[in-house]
Amino acid sequence: MTNRREFIKKAGIGTVAAAGASTLAAPAVLGQAPIKWRMQTYAGPALAEHVIKPHIDMFNQAAQGQMEIELFFADQLVPTGELFRAMQRGTIDAVQSDDDSMASPTEVTVFGGYFPFASRYSLDVPVLFNQYGLKEIWEEEYAKVGVKHISAGAWDPCHFATKDPIRSLEDLKGKRVFTFPTAGRFMSQFGVVPVTLPWEDIEVAMQTGELDGIAWSGITEDYTVGWADVTNYFLTNNISGAWAGSFFANMDRWNELPDHLKVMLQLAMDASHYYRQWWYWGGEADLRVNGTKLELTSIPDEEWQQVEDAAMVFWDEIAAESPTKAKVVEIIKKYNSNMQKAGRPYRYT
Template sequence: MTTRRNFLASASVAALAGAAALTPPRLYAQEPKIRWRLQTYAGPALAEHVVKPAIDSFNRIAGKEMQIELYFADQLVPTGELFRAMQKGTIDAVQSDDDSMASPTEVTVFGGYFPFASRYSLDVPVLFNQYGLNEIWDEEYSKVGVKHLSAGAWDPCHFATKEPIHSLEDLKGKRVFTFPTAGRFMSQFGVVPVQLPWEDIEVAVQTGELDGIAWSGITEDYTVGWADVTNYFLTNNISGAWAGSFFANMDRYNELPDHLKELLKLTMDSSHYYRQWWYWGGEAKLRTDGTKMKLTTIPDKEWAEVEKAARVFWDEVAQESETKARVVKILKEYNEKMEKAGRPYRYT
């Protein structure tokens, strides 16, 4: 029989476990001089790869000087409110793409998946570090009191669907969870873009509210559980790599001593590097060895219509502002150079 003492002891353990689930992840140093709260766009399973290793590393090294509390998608504020919360100082830092967090800048449209802006994940850091995008992003975010810290690449953008996609015709009427700009572009081919909280996507596919997802590559589909509710993976992609960044409230960033700014930079770089090989290897392995999704392909000749439409879309975006025109000009020059360089940069 359960004694009163055993009952109270077990009840106390259960209460503590419940409380722990509602509190932020434990810090390595309990009373740091500086404490930041960073929220990522990613849910818990994905965050284990795309951000947590870097934050853990920072906290171990910084010790009592500084600790960063990591929060997952929509845990403190909805993803669409991340920018405003960071700008106000409600949270100190963010990992997201510009598009998802609805930042009020001229470069927002280029975050996430700007159609066919890149072919490979390495294109993104090259564009930022060698072709001038870093400077443009810095200018835009400085205007609104936010520090753009560092940009990096994620996975390519593919459709994961319940029904097979073999042609552009098959896309018509499909309700798809995707990024705002990607949805705006693909709507011309009959796709119906849908915005929902990240944690609701799996259930929305199961209930039929969504017909598919165009938010990631196959690595994420398996990692976050979407491969369990979709049946097919379209090998054609909208863009070769997601472009996302780390951001911080400008005042909080400026308060940091130089050595912590440098440590922050180093650990963000380690995060970018981790994603480069984790996604690159995962995309190939799961296409060839994965058992949950069947691969489908739209013929190259037909998919060329989508690639051609992307260049028209670029020109439309460039007409919207001088800053957007600067970015589009860089994208055009970069891609032309890659095509001229040939293998292994581009295959024609």
């Protein structure tokens, strides 16, 4: 009995010691320095308050000290046109942008931002990515260049905000407009003169006369970032119903993350896309009806049809450039054909 009691006592002490060691080890793990990332967005501070900052703040809170993302605004660390290279090199760990603006050297770059008339409504973009195969194409193309494509979503439409009224295609001729590379390339055939400037310089450029207009966003963004204060008119015709934008990360940094942090990042970024969908959609209608800063103008449908017809030619020109581009154009054509055949409420024309 004595030996038995001694054995139980020793076993109990060992169990307590093991439990104590486990308890003491936990704070050491939690106390390790957090994983730190630097992320730069294409958006300036006012816009970032809606399109990215709240969800990065939420991620940092949910990560509970295991990871922290430091957010930088447009052109704060590097110019927007150099974002891809900086991320690829690891100077920046992650980026929020469209492919077009950050000049990514991939076969899909031309489709980021505003590929003319590929999307008519904000839901088109996530459906194209998640149900029609664009997600897999983007992931493959970016993996080739050492970048992780994390998530794509629909953002705002592309309208002209101008100093002078636009009521015909003739009124567009000679207008110096801040816009996206692909949108500028497409609209130049109608006399638009695309101008590239840092995002933060746009408001001043409108005031000094360096720019005649902006074709970068919808009316929600015009009001949010102050562009409605330096323009007078808003053209209701758009060349795209929704911007295709994404979150990206340096592939090595992404692969270093524990799986649970990858999931948390994905959730935060998807939440950001969702917020943007309803924030832009509701704002576009409300500010057209109740906004007091911009007068609405329109180009007649029969005249604007020339722009839509030109987009179909543009699609084929892009498709001829490579097999990958041809594959993406074919998907966009198939999707839009299905939407037209489905009729109301998917397409009204």
